[in-house]
Amino acid sequence: MSRDLGLSRDPADDDDSYSGDTSGSNDKRRRTRTNFTPWQMEELEQAFLSSHYPDVFGREMLARKLDLAESRIQVSYSSVISIFKNILYKVVQRHS
DSSP, X not given: OOOOOSOOOOTTSOTTOEESOOSSSOOOOEEOOOOOOHHHHHHHHHHHHHOSSOOHHHHHHHHHXXXXXXXXXXXXXXXXXXXXXXXXXXXXXXXX
């Protein structure tokens, strides 16, 4: 039972690559979007249901299992938590 949480991974993307123009006065580099495979999404969702706030060891284990950088796992969890809170807020507002 897979849900679209707005996170998808393109296998062609390099997890540690950056994009954007760095020639201007703003030298901040932006990380490319990680597009998860359906299998990775299912694993992330299952892990999220087990623990909404995994520790660094849990994230590292999941990263190894999914062949991703731990930072990508951390960012995906942050995104899912944000989406989850947003949905929960809207549901509460409807029933208030």
